[in-house]
Structure formats: structure tokens, C-alpha cells
Amino acid sequence: ETGVTQSPTHLIKTRGQQVTLRCSSQSGHNTVSWYQQALGQGPQFIFQYYREEENGRGNFPPRFSGLQFPNYSSELNVNALELDDSALYLCASSSAEGSTDTQYFGPGTRLTVL
Amino acid sequence: GDSVTQMEGPVTLSEEAFLTINCTYTATGYPSLFWYVQYPGEGLQLLLKATKADDKGSNKGFEATYRKETTSFHLEKGSVQVSDSAVYFCALTSLSGTYKYIFGTGTRLKVLA
Numbered sequence: 001e002t003g004v005t006q007s008p009t010h011l012i013k014t015r016g017q018q019v020t021l022r023c024s025s026q027s028g029h030n031t032v033s034w035y036q037q038a039l040g041q042g043p044q045f046i047f048q049y050y051r052e053e054e055n056g057r058g059n060f061p062p063r064f065s066g067l068q069f070p071n072y073s074s075e076l077n078v079n080a081l082e083l084d085d086s087a088l089y090l091c092a093s094s095s096a097e098g099s100t101d102t103q104y105f106g107p108g109t110r111l112t113v114l
Numbered sequence: 115g116d117s118v119t120q121m122e123g124p125v126t127l128s129e130e131a132f133l134t135i136n137c138t139y140t141a142t143g144y145p146s147l148f149w150y151v152q153y154p155g156e157g158l159q160l161l162l163k164a165t166k167a168d169d170k171g172s173n174k175g176f177e178a179t180y181r182k183e184t185t186s187f188h189l190e191k192g193s194v195q196v197s198d199s200a201v202y203f204c205a206l207t208s209l210s211g212t213y214k215y216i217f218g219t220g221t222r223l224k225v226l227a
Binding site: 004006033035040041042043044045048056058090092102103104105106107110 | 118150156157158159160163176203205209216218219220
């Protein structure tokens with residue numbers, strides 16, 4: 001069974017640029033959630049996708065957007081990057097929406113905005 | 115809204131010492147509770163979970179009991195090893211609105227040989 005994978009591992013961008021992060025969910029999982037983890041903090045929920053539809057959103061501006069594909073993989077897009085967007089971005093997959101099913105996390109993408 | 119409060123770190127212990135990391139929560143209803151561990155440079159790994167009151171989650175010598183009356187889920191281990199050095203996150207599933215995790219700020223554990 002393949003776990004959650006994310007790409008790239010590291011990324012350096014400059015302020016104002018756009019970035020796309022990718023996530024492949026664990027086999028059999030149809031729900032993907034994205035989290036932002038700033039240095040020294042706990043992860044903060046960005047949004048969740050279930051069967052290609054956004055299923056809820058945290059307190060993040062619209063320049064954070066996403067997609068989920070028919071194979072349940074997902075992208076996180078961030079436009080007009082700001083310095084505060086520097087963080088570890090974590091993707092998590094689970095097998096059901098609206099349940100207490102466990103989320104399984106990928107290794108994360110470390111984004112640095114200069 | 116829902117929230118998780120963890121004891122501040124870092125926690126520094128000698129090998130074979132007893133570990134307790136406190137976690138309390140505020141939530142609507144009866145959320146599931148989790149402990150995740152993050153090793154340097156890595157993502158989050160599920161350590162243990164409990165889905166209802168009085169449940170005890172356990173894994174790799176770590177234990178935590180879901181205490182509804184005190185809204186707590188403290189992590190314990192009887193004898194820590196150097197390899198347990200990591201950051202530990204307490205989390206709950208929010209039942210209000212979208213199903214998502216609410217995390218605490220994490221507690222860094224350092225175990226000395």
C-alpha cells in the first residue's frame with residue numbers, strides 16, 4: 001500500500017509569485033486535506049477536497065486554492081505569495097468525508113518565500 | 115470554537131525517565147482525539163488515537179486516555195528512549211462544520227542518553 005506522497009520536497013519562491021504543490025493520496029482514500037504549518041506551530045487547516053469538490057475551508061484568503069482530480073490526487077495553488085506564506089505544507093488523506101476517520105499525512109513541502 | 119491546549123516545551127528528560135505531556139481540549143460534542151509525532155524534517159505520523167470517552171489509545175509504549183470529565187488526553191510513556199526525541203502534537207477532529215483536525219502547538223521532547 002502506497003502512502004501519501006507530496007512534491008516537491010522543497011521550494012523557494014519570491015514575493016508575488018505563484019506556486020503549485022502536489023499530493024497523491026493513499027490508495028483507497030477519496031478525501032484530501034491541506035494544512036499549513038508555520039515554524040514552531042501546529043498545522044492549520046486550509047481546505048479539504050472530497051470527490052473533486054471543496055468540502056470546507058479554514059481561515060485562509062482566496063489566493064489559496066486547490067483542485068482534486070478523478071484519481072483523488074490534489075493540488076494546492078497559492079497566488080501572490082507573501083513572506084508569511086513560508087511554511088511546511090502538509091497534505092493528508094482519509095477514506096471518508098464527514099466521519100472521524102484517521103487522516104494520514106505526507107512528508108510535506110517546505111516553501112520558502114523570499 | 116474548538117481548540118487544543120498542550121503544555122509548552124521543550125521537555126528534556128534522561129533516558130528511561132517517565133514522560134507526561136499534557137493536552138486539554140475544548141470541543142462541541144464528542145470528538146476523536148489523536149497524538150501525532152513529528153521527527154525532524156518529516157511530516158506527521160499517527161502515534162495513537164481514541165474515539166470515545168474512557169478509551170485508551172496505545173502504541174510503541176505510549177498511552178493516552180480520553181477523559182471526558184476533565185476534557186484531557188495526556189500522553190504518557192513509562193521509559194523514554196533517545197529515539198523518542200521529536201515534536202508531539204495533540205489533535206481533535208472538529209465536528210462543527212467541515213471534518214478537520216484542530217492541532218495543539220506541539221511539545222518538543224528531547225531525551226538525553
